[in-house]
Amino acid sequence: xxxxxxxxxxxxxxxxxxxxxxxxxxxxxxxxxxxxxxxxxxxxxxxxxxxxxxxxxxxxxxxxxxxxxxxxxxxxxxxxxxxxxxxxxxxxxxxxxxxxxxxxxxxxxxxxxxxx
Amino acid sequence: xxxxxxxxxxxxxxxxxxxxxxxxxxxxxxxxxxxxxxxxxxxxxxxxxxxxxxxxxxxxxxxxxxxxxxxxxxxxxxxxxxxxxxxxxxxxxxxxxxxxxxxxxxxxxxx
Numbered sequence: 001x002x003x004x005x006x007x008x009x010x011x012x013x014x015x016x017x018x019x020x021x022x023x024x025x026x027x028x029x030x031x032x033x034x035x036x037x038x039x040x041x042x043x044x045x046x047x048x049x050x051x052x053x054x055x056x057x058x059x060x061x062x063x064x065x066x067x068x069x070x071x072x073x074x075x076x077x078x079x080x081x082x083x084x085x086x087x088x089x090x091x092x093x094x095x096x097x098x099x100x101x102x103x104x105x106x107x108x109x110x111x112x113x114x115x116x
Numbered sequence: 117x118x119x120x121x122x123x124x125x126x127x128x129x130x131x132x133x134x135x136x137x138x139x140x141x142x143x144x145x146x147x148x149x150x151x152x153x154x155x156x157x158x159x160x161x162x163x164x165x166x167x168x169x170x171x172x173x174x175x176x177x178x179x180x181x182x183x184x185x186x187x188x189x190x191x192x193x194x195x196x197x198x199x200x201x202x203x204x205x206x207x208x209x210x211x212x213x214x215x216x217x218x219x220x221x222x223x224x225x226x227x
Contacts, residue, residue, distance in 0.1 A: 006159070034215075043205065043219045044160070093159050095215075104150055104209055107160040 003027055004096050006108035013084055014116055020080045021111045023094030029074035030096035034105060035067070038091040050077050074099075084115040118143045122206050122218035129196055129225050137191040137221045139180075139206035149173075149182050149189040150207040150215070160205065163191075196225045 003026040013019050023033060032051050036044040048064075050056040050071035058064045066088075068080040077096075081088055091112050095105035123138040141149065148167045152160040164173030169184035178193045189206060206218040 004159075041222075043217045046214070049214070095160075104148065104162060104165060105215055106162065107152070109159040110157075112157075 002098065002106045004030075004094065004106045004108040006092075006094055006111050008111060009109060010112045010114075012114045012116065015085050016083055018080055018082045019084055019113060020078055021092055021094075021113075023077045023079070023096070023108050025075045025096040025098075025106070028096075028098045028106075030077075031074065031099045032097040033071055033077040034095045034097070035069060035077075035079050036093045036095065038093060038110070040091075044093060047079075081113065084113070086115045089113055089115045118147065118208050118210060118216040120206050120208050120216050120218035122204075122221050124219070125203075125222035127221060127223050129223070131198055131225055131227050132195045133225075135191070135193040135196045135200075135223065137204055137206075137223070139189045139191065139218060141187050141189065141206075141208050143187075143208055143210065143216075145210060148209040149180070150209060151178070151180055151189070151191050152205040152207060152217075154203045154205065154220070156202070163204070196223070198225045198227050201225045 035047045048056045048058045056069035071077040093110040095107045151163040164175040166173040166182035
């Protein structure tokens with residue numbers, strides 16, 4: 001149980017385009033979802049926290065107008081990278097926290113974004 | 117604030133060797149502690165966890181004990197396999213559901 005999927009797993013786009021990444025909890029309801037960014041050989045950097053039905057909370061230094069997050073339901077959150085540029089190329093990972101007392105997160109497989 | 121410190125890698129071992137990856141933390145309150153594993157090109161998978169002092173998390177031959185007195189959560193395995201090659205992340209979770217990650221330790225196991 002506790003499976004989180006991401007789509008797409010890999011995307012290449014031209015500079016200036018927008019890319020939407022979906023994160024779904026497949027077998028549980030996620031009250032909170034998290035979006036991380038990971039650079040090569042580095043740890044995960046939390047970008048934002050989203051709770052279903054409310055606005056996302058962004059970490060310091062993360063542009064909310066650049067990285068649009070929507071958490072429309074208890075099983076789906078989306079991250080849209082707007083007007084992507086080469087420096088946005090990275091591995092984006094989402095995670096989901098099940099409702100209840102479990103103090104942990106289940107992670108998606110990640111989406112590799114390459115902006116040309 | 118919360119922080120997690122892991123030993124830097126890469127750690128290179130021969131198959132069947134004993135593994136220890138050190139992890140120490142600083143935190144307020146009573147956090148939960150986790151080890152996650154990331155295989156090449158994949159997301160993170162929860163390996164094991166411990167929610168209170170003296171708890172031992174275990175999975176797939178890996179173990180870690182929550183030591184409050186030394187603020188540590190070292191990962192151990194008695195006999196590593198080539199398939200254990202991955203990056204291991206120690207993490208701390210608080211009541212606010214946030215995870216604080218260590219920098220990750222790359223393990224390479226040679227046949």
